[in-house]
Amino acid sequence: MSARSVMASLLLGRRSARAAGRDLVRWCGLFGIAPGTARVALHRMTAAGELRRDDCDYVLVGGLARRQEEQEASLTPRRRAWRGSWRVALVVADARPAPVRTGTRAALRRSRLAEWREGVWLRPDNIEIDEMPHCEWLDAQPDADPVALAARLFAPARWRGEAERLVDAVETATVRLRDDAERALAPAFLAGAAALRHVRADPLLPNELVPQPWPGAALRDAYVTYQREFASVARAWFRDQSAS
Secondary structure, three states: OOHHHHHHHHHHOOOOOEEEHHHHHHHHHOOOOOHHHHHHHHHHHHHOOOEEEEOOEEEEOHHHHHHHHHHHHHHOOOOOOOOOOEEEEEEOHHHOOHHHHHHHHHHHHHOOOEEEEOOEEEEEOOOOOOOOOOEEEEEEOOOOOHHHHHHHHHOHHHHHHHHHHHHHHHHHHHHHHHHOHHHHHHHHHHHHHHHHHHHHOOOOOOHHHOOOOOOHHHHHHHHHHHHHHHHHHHHHHHHHHHHO
16 A cells, blocks of 8 residues: 555544654555655645644544545445436537546445446435436336346445455454454455445445345445444554654
8 A cells, every 4th residue: 555545544544534744654554555645745745735733633624524425435335215217317419528528427436326237327215316417307117127227337246245244354353452462453454445436336226126135234234343343543653653
């Protein structure tokens, strides 16, 4: 992981989304990143509007702050019963300039829609979607078999396979944190970051459209248990570093 990734992942995993600069530099050292490299990354992230200085601390802002909000929401997703309808977004002509088009596509992906064909995005209507501009919205029931359509657009079997692997990895990391905290800290951090990224990628499809058993809840539960253990071990590690 780069210095930026290491520091961003640490801050994204903290509810406060903040840490002292010296702690971020020390944390990078756990991954073999030199202090000078870490400080350069801090400067660049601040200049890019990803971090803000607040006294001696750095705080997530901008796109990284929005990502943290999305992460928190993904850990407690809200779904409703599916009645067979799909939400469809048609990207309109005023989204043609490249920056607008790129932003619209990113917003649609964050809302867990998939592109069916150029300019046409859809998903089952079982979650709330903030209807972004540059799109026309409608409800539809495609003629295609919904299970096959969901498989083509969202690849739920692939998400499921990786989620099952990550449940095992996070549970193992949690046990190792309890047994050998110092040696397990860095590997556990990597496992937790991977699990959280995968949680964010859960398409949140209706149960009728995904292979069962679906491991979404198991991965979230494993991550929440890991997060509590990791936070306790990390606090102790930072205290020891400050005292040395």
